[in-house]
Amino acid sequence: MRKLKSFLGYTWAVAAIVIALATFFGYNYFSRALAVATGVTVNPRFSGGEIVKTVDHENYKTDIHRPVFDALIGQTRDGFIQINWGPAVGLPKVVSESFDYNNDDKEDFIVTLNTATGETTLVKSNPAVIGINKSYHLKNGWAVRVLLKNQS
Amino acid sequence: MKNDTVGIIPANQQPGILKTLLLCLPMIIITLMMLSSGKPPTELTRLTAFLLTFVFINAIFFLMISTGKTDRWRSILFVTYAVCFVVSFITHLIEVRGSMAVSQANMIEGLTPFCHIVIPMTLIPAALTKTIIFPGTIFGTQTAIASMFVLWIGSSLALGRGFCSWVCFFGGMDEGFSRLFKKARIKSINPKWKYLPYAVLLLIVLASAIMLAPFYCQWLCPFKTVTEYPEITSAKTAIQAIIFVSLFIALVVVLPALTRRRTQCSLFCPMGAFQSFTNKINVFDVRVDPAKCIKCKKCIQTCPTFSINEETIAKGKTGMTCMKCGRCIDACQQKAIFYHIKGTPLTGGKVEIYRRLFIYPAFIFLATMSGGYVQDAIVKMIRLITTGSMF
Known part of the structure; x- marks a missing residue:
C-alpha cells in the first residue's frame, strides 16, 4: 500500500x-x-442580451435586443432593452425610431439620438417604459438602454 | 552565515556545473519555445527584449537548481513579473483606450479584461443562470473569461495554492513592498486576522450572486489602482475609486512594508482564501520534521502568509493557506522544512528530488506568465529611452 x-x-x-x-x-x-x-455566455445585464430583430436602413442597421429582466432565480421587477445603431460611418446626424418591444403591434416608445453629441430623447407610449439610461458611444456606432418595468 | 550561502543542499551534494546545466536544459528549451512562440522576433527592439528576458529567466532557474534555494530566486522573478505586468498592462490600456479608465461603453462591448480574482464570484450565477457576471468576452483573447479559467484550473491542479506565489500577477506587488525594510516594524499580528479572507470570500460570493455583478471588482479590489478602474462619472464611482486607492495603499504598500508579510494576499484576498481549498487536492505540500526542529521560530517569523506556527510544526506540516513560496524552507538552518509529494516517504533523503519535481511545473507557470510581460515592459522601456515615448 x-x-x-x-x-x-x-x-x-x-x-x-x-x-x-x-x-x-x-x-x-x-x-x-x-x-x-x-455553453456559458456573458450575462445579459452586461452584454445587453440576444439580438431579436435587426432593421436595415440601407446605410446603417438597428439591432434590437431582447428585454432583460434576468435575476439569479426568476425575473426582476425592473429591467431594460438595449438598442444598437451602426456602423458609425453610415449613421445620420439624428436617428429617430419607434419600437414595439412586446410585439403587441402597438408602438411602445420612440428614441431620438443625436449621433454627434450622444444626446437622447424618449417619447413613451407604454406605461411600462420608465426612461432612458444614457447613450453609449461604441467602437462602431451607438447604443442606448431604455429602462422598463416588468409586466409579467 | 556560512550555512545561509550554501543553501539547503549540503556542499558535498550540490550538483556540479554539468549536472546543473543538464537539469536546466528542459527549462531552457521550454522557455525558448514559450517566449518566442516558436519564432524569435526579427525586429531589433523585440529581439533584444526577448534575449534579455530569456537569459534573465534561465539565470534564475539555474541559481535555483545550483544553490538549492527556492524563494530567494523566485522572489526576484515574481516581483519583476508584477512590476512588468503593471507597466505592460497600463501602457496597453492607454494605447488602446487612451486611459486607464474603463467606460460603460467598454463594458457593453465586452472589452474588460477578466482576472482570476473574479472566478469565485462567477460560480453560483454560472451554475444557476449559465451566464458569467462579467463584462468581458468568453474566448478569443488572452484575457478572455475561458482563457483565465483554463489557466486557473491548470495551475490549481499542478500547484494548489502555489498559484499565489508562482502564477498570480498581483502577488509580486505586496511581496515587493514586504521586502522594502530588513526588519519588521510591526511584529505581532493577532492570528485571528487570518480568517478575514474567508469572510471576504463569503461576502463577495453572496453579494455577487444576489446583485448579479462582481461585487469585489466594483467595490473592494485594491489592484484597480494599478490596472483599470471605472470611469469617474458620478459620486458612486468617485467613492469606489477612493476605496480602491485606500485599500491599495494600506494593504499592498504600507502594511507589507511594516510587517514584512504579504498582507493583501493573506489577510484580505478572497481568491487566496478560495485557492487554499485547492491545497487539499494538490499533490505537493510543505512538511516539517519536528525531530530536526530546534524551535528557533525563524520559519514562523519569515512566513509571509502566517501559514506556519508552533501548532502546525508539532503536526509536521504547514497550514492550509501555505503558498509554497519556499521562504521557510530557505530560512531553516536545520533543513527541517522541505517540499514533499503526498504519499511518498517523509524520510529517505529524497528531499531535493521532491523540490525539483515541484519547481519544474511551478517555474514553467512563472516563466511563461512573466515572460510575455517582462518582454513587453523591456520593449516599452527601450522605446521610452530611444524615442521619448513608450508607444
Whole structure:
C-alpha cells in the first residue's frame, strides 16, 4: 500500500509538469472547449442580451435586443432593452425610431439620438417604459438602454 | 552565515556545473519555445527584449537548481513579473483606450479584461443562470473569461495554492513592498486576522450572486489602482475609486512594508482564501520534521502568509493557506522544512528530488506568465529611452 501510494504520488507530481505544459500549449484549444462544453455566455445585464430583430436602413442597421429582466432565480421587477445603431460611418446626424418591444403591434416608445453629441430623447407610449439610461458611444456606432418595468 | 550561502543542499551534494546545466536544459528549451512562440522576433527592439528576458529567466532557474534555494530566486522573478505586468498592462490600456479608465461603453462591448480574482464570484450565477457576471468576452483573447479559467484550473491542479506565489500577477506587488525594510516594524499580528479572507470570500460570493455583478471588482479590489478602474462619472464611482486607492495603499504598500508579510494576499484576498481549498487536492505540500526542529521560530517569523506556527510544526506540516513560496524552507538552518509529494516517504533523503519535481511545473507557470510581460515592459522601456515615448 505504501509503495502504491508512493507510486501514485510521483505519477501525479510528474503529471503536474505535463499539466503545466498543456495549459500553455493547449491554451486556445482548452478555452474554446471549455466555453463550448459549458455553453456559458456573458450575462445579459452586461452584454445587453440576444439580438431579436435587426432593421436595415440601407446605410446603417438597428439591432434590437431582447428585454432583460434576468435575476439569479426568476425575473426582476425592473429591467431594460438595449438598442444598437451602426456602423458609425453610415449613421445620420439624428436617428429617430419607434419600437414595439412586446410585439403587441402597438408602438411602445420612440428614441431620438443625436449621433454627434450622444444626446437622447424618449417619447413613451407604454406605461411600462420608465426612461432612458444614457447613450453609449461604441467602437462602431451607438447604443442606448431604455429602462422598463416588468409586466409579467 | 556560512550555512545561509550554501543553501539547503549540503556542499558535498550540490550538483556540479554539468549536472546543473543538464537539469536546466528542459527549462531552457521550454522557455525558448514559450517566449518566442516558436519564432524569435526579427525586429531589433523585440529581439533584444526577448534575449534579455530569456537569459534573465534561465539565470534564475539555474541559481535555483545550483544553490538549492527556492524563494530567494523566485522572489526576484515574481516581483519583476508584477512590476512588468503593471507597466505592460497600463501602457496597453492607454494605447488602446487612451486611459486607464474603463467606460460603460467598454463594458457593453465586452472589452474588460477578466482576472482570476473574479472566478469565485462567477460560480453560483454560472451554475444557476449559465451566464458569467462579467463584462468581458468568453474566448478569443488572452484575457478572455475561458482563457483565465483554463489557466486557473491548470495551475490549481499542478500547484494548489502555489498559484499565489508562482502564477498570480498581483502577488509580486505586496511581496515587493514586504521586502522594502530588513526588519519588521510591526511584529505581532493577532492570528485571528487570518480568517478575514474567508469572510471576504463569503461576502463577495453572496453579494455577487444576489446583485448579479462582481461585487469585489466594483467595490473592494485594491489592484484597480494599478490596472483599470471605472470611469469617474458620478459620486458612486468617485467613492469606489477612493476605496480602491485606500485599500491599495494600506494593504499592498504600507502594511507589507511594516510587517514584512504579504498582507493583501493573506489577510484580505478572497481568491487566496478560495485557492487554499485547492491545497487539499494538490499533490505537493510543505512538511516539517519536528525531530530536526530546534524551535528557533525563524520559519514562523519569515512566513509571509502566517501559514506556519508552533501548532502546525508539532503536526509536521504547514497550514492550509501555505503558498509554497519556499521562504521557510530557505530560512531553516536545520533543513527541517522541505517540499514533499503526498504519499511518498517523509524520510529517505529524497528531499531535493521532491523540490525539483515541484519547481519544474511551478517555474514553467512563472516563466511563461512573466515572460510575455517582462518582454513587453523591456520593449516599452527601450522605446521610452530611444524615442521619448513608450508607444
